[in-house]
Amino acid sequence: MTQYQRLVLASRPRGEVQESDFRMETVAVPELRDGEVLVRNHYLSLDPYMRGRMSAAKSYAASQALDETMIGGTAGQVVASRHPRFVEGDFVAGMLGWAEMGVADGGQLRKVDTSQIPLSAYLGAVGMPGMTAWFGMNQILQAKAGETVCVSAASGAVGSAVGQLAKLRGCRAVGVAGGKEKCDYVVKELGFDACVDYKAGNLEADLAAAAPNGIDAIFENVGGAVFDAALARTNAFARVALCGLIAGYNGQELPIRNARLLLLNRITLRGFIVTEHMEFWPQGLAELGQLVAQGKLKYRETVAQGLASAPQAFKGLLQGHNFGKQLVKLI
Template sequence: MNNTYQRIVLAARPQGEVTPDLFRLETVPLPELADGQLLIRNHYLSLDPYMRGRMDDARSYAAPQPLDETMIGGTVGEVVASRHPSFREGDFVAAMGGWAEMAVSDGAGLRKLDTSAVPLSAYLGVVGMPGMTAWYGLNRILELQPGQTVCVSAASGAVGSVVGQLAKLRGCRAVGIAGGPEKCDYVVRELGFDACVDYRGGDLRGDLKAAAPDGIDGIFENVGGPVFDTALARTNPFARVALCGMIAGYNGEDIPLRSVRVLLKNRITLRGFIVTEHLDCWPQGLAELGSLVAAGQLKYRETVSQGLASAPEAFIGLLKGRNVGKQLVKLV
């Protein structure tokens, strides 16, 4: 085993859009393990939109990413050395190993993974944090009944793609919103949504009305801006909104809400949520998601970049909507 490994640190904070020069690739020495620690070789790194918010030095639900330290990020990998009684060499684990080839852990927050029926990479997507985000928003906030309609923005992404499929399994009508014919085709033909609207198509309002003729009973919102406004305008009385993300404002842009009167007129329930604040639900949710994946009832797609050095460009691509499904970096 080499006595060094590579990591990527945040070298400077963004002023607007994220650029590659904000990151720095470093080679650092492998530390000696203390009693109670284990060493993980990361196989895959998860890239997620929340990372953009953590790059700013601003008050939020979580502390900012420190400068000159390993970028935060979820990983899955293999234990290659252990001085911890609960983990042994060869165990596969999910961790917050960050943008790095290796990670040292004391075992806190680690989750052992069974790769016999679920591929290792899926534990960063459909059976990981994105899948749990979809599960929680649908089951604990939207609480839709069979026959009702859910509208899902960023429907081809890691979270949105799961929301629509879970809604269909509940007997709901699933309407997605995505960017471009290719993504919309994937959402309908592969994921099984009833319809998908291309927000770049030129008539978002008219297209959404055609896709949801009986109105919308639940919105799973990942984007904000005109997409959210248009969906709100189609809501039925007492509709619910699970506010998951606001991609439209990740670079600090203002996000006006023009349909704000609808919140009162339709007596809308709107709730923002951070899935890591609801860890009590994770065992149930992850078990259900894993069973659905193993049974072939939950489909997913991954966009995978190769090598740690590719992470900054892959992350920028994620923020610009270039990926389909879950964005990963393959490290091994």
């Protein structure tokens, strides 16, 4: 291949993301310099954090530049290498963005073993989403056996891992998800003790029934009414791992009506960005990989086909249309 396609951010979204905010381009495959690796991407990861990067507002990371390849995690195969650690045919995970191919410094790539773990899993359960769940559980929530852990977006890539890790610790795992199908999956396939359908219209009452002894730890991905309902059920000295606020990613307000409980229940709340804690990744990924290989950590994927499908799939992700990890298959 002498050319490949990529998607660039053409304009900053106002409100909901539109397909017109992206532009497909055909670019030449560059020549490699010493230390660089050329990768043919097989899978592209779509994740909620990307919505924040599309904004020009100040945040924890630099905004996505206009007219440049949209940021994103990728998993693929080495096509050519001028780095001593990689050879043609190696499978790797990296951040090569919304593109069919990409060049990266070898130090920015992670060689992965596909003999027991599928390549796509390195963008999900054994990748950034899995690490997000692992870090939140182990470094922030530190839930003990017998405690109740509540996780929003429970059928998603991060939430599904949180609940399973909680069960492995001997906790009661309570999920919140949108729709009966997702809740059935969370309970019947992933082994959560209960799952509340926030679309059913009885969020507070259903959550009270699902967590009769209160909530000791909240892994929050959504914010808004879902977070408020969980706060209302907290026990004294509850912990909150604040991972995402997807309910406000299109600019919606996120009032916390039960904020007084942060004080009354002496709650510890910590927001975190998992890529700021890379020192934990070797341990976390090793543990997650072992759990996946042993069948103790299950996952599900929603796969869109072809690079051109990425904008619509991303829009669907933010609207909760995906089931489990949202991927784009590029080859």
